[in-house]
Amino acid sequence: MIETDLGHNDFEWLPTDELDSVLGNFCAALQTKDGQEYSKSALVGIRAGINRHLTSPNVGRIINIMKDREFMASNQVLTGLVKSLKREGKDLSTHKEPIEDDDIGKLYASGVFDETKPETLQNKVLFDIIGQFGHRGREGLRNLKKSSFVVKNDAKGRKFVQMAYNEADKTHHGIDCKENVKAPRMYESNDEFCPVRSFEKYSKKLNAKLDDFFQRPLIKVTENDETWYAARPVGINTLCNFMSTLSREAGLSKRYTNHCIRAYISTKLFTAGFSNRAFMSVTRHRNEKSLTSYIKPFEDEHQAVSRALYPSSSVVEVVNPEKVTLTVTTISSNSIPPSTGNST
Known part of the structure; x- marks a missing residue:
């Protein structure tokens, strides 16, 4: 003002x-x-x-x-x-691209999610939380406490992590009763990438003197040390630049942002056939229309679309070296016959 x-x-x-x-x-x-x-x-x-x-x-x-x-x-x-x-054509706002599947593979293969080191274990847990619980704002991440999460078992005995409350972020202020239906769960997977196992290990290694969930990693620790983190919170800029830093350290194809994780989750759930209500519970969108800005084709899909627009070799018949007959069937109504063109 x-x-x-x-x-x-x-x-x-x-x-x-x-x-x-x-x-x-x-x-x-x-x-x-x-x-x-x-x-x-x-x-x-x-x-x-x-x-x-x-x-x-x-x-x-x-x-x-x-x-x-x-x-x-x-x-x-x-x-x-x-x-x-x-x-006036001046609205140049853009939405973030989803992380490519190949780059997801690089993240897990590069060592940036190694659970035997404080910094990389924190990377894994932070990535899982942004993806599984739809966090996007750096303020929301910075304000998370140890008490923000609970570990439970469902009726079939399957373990999962859940938010202890619907914490406030830029669009969710914790005062709307409609938010109570949005309670995403991060389930155990019982494999080498299990998010619950890494979450529980990380939680046990946190410094007892600080309630912040994201604490600064200690440099020299051993597996047997009870505490892997200092009694100092991770800075808000470090959290904000988290995915950008990982992109560089893991040698990804492009520089991603934290928002790209959210776009990846939205696109992945959409292509897997989940209902809008199902992945709104994860992405934390309130309006179904806003989901479309996050659902974008991966690069392989771009290539598949491009290839579909060209005739395949099966419809090209070489009559002689000087004459080629090309038949292309276009995408149209049944009343329109396929076009045939001859070139000499």
């Missing part, structure tokens, strides 16, 4: 109607440092950030600037900005 020269250093305490007016003017004046328009995702993110600030314990306003009718005017300003970006 201060940077846009709106003159409201204490905007948090303005009456609702005045706050709506200030927010509308703020949105209309938003530009990057070099004078460019923000993308749609950036605009929505800024609004969500302001809402988190207003409802934080330090401020404590019981409002929702994204949904309450009292803020309809300011939200209409933001909606107008988004429509303007689309009209």
Whole structure:
């Protein structure tokens, strides 16, 4: 608010109607440092950030600037900005690509998930948690505690890990009763990659003096040491850059981000035939329409699509060296016969 020269250093305490007016003017004046328009995702993110600030314990306003009718005017300003970006072709926001299957194989073969070392064991557990529980925000990861998880057995005696509560993140604030139905489980697999086994080992090696779930790994330890981690939490930037770091260390084909894990899980579950409700419980989406931005073809599927658009050798008949008969059957209705062309 201060940077846009709106003159409201204490905007948090303005009456609702005045706050709506200030927010509308703020949105209309938003530009990057070099004078460019923000993308749609950036605009929505800024609004969500302001809402988190207003409802934080330090401020404590019981409002929702994204949904309450009292803020309809300011939200209409933001909606107008988004429509303007689309009209002018300036909405260049992109969604993350899923991790390729070949790169998943490299991760497990490279040693970055080695369970005999503190740092790589933490890599394995962090990767599993992002994938199995749909974590995307660095704040959500940073705020996880030892008490955030519980290990249980289902009615058939199969062991699994579950969140002890629906912790708040950027879109889930732990106050919506609808979130209670979203309780993903991370089941044991009883193989060398079992996520429950690595989770339990990691939990036992944590420092008893710190409640944070992600603690800084110690350098020199042995398998018999009770503690593998220091009484200091992992930094938020380290968590944010986790997948980027793994991409470099494992020699992956491209630099991935944490969000790419989520895209991989969404695409994998979709291609495996799971219902939208099933993988919404993992990805933590509230709206089925938002799933489409995460479901993208893998590179092998891109290649398969490309190949399908070209005639196969079986439909090409060489009559003589100077004459080739080419028959291509196109994808069309039954009323349209296949085309035949001769070239000399």
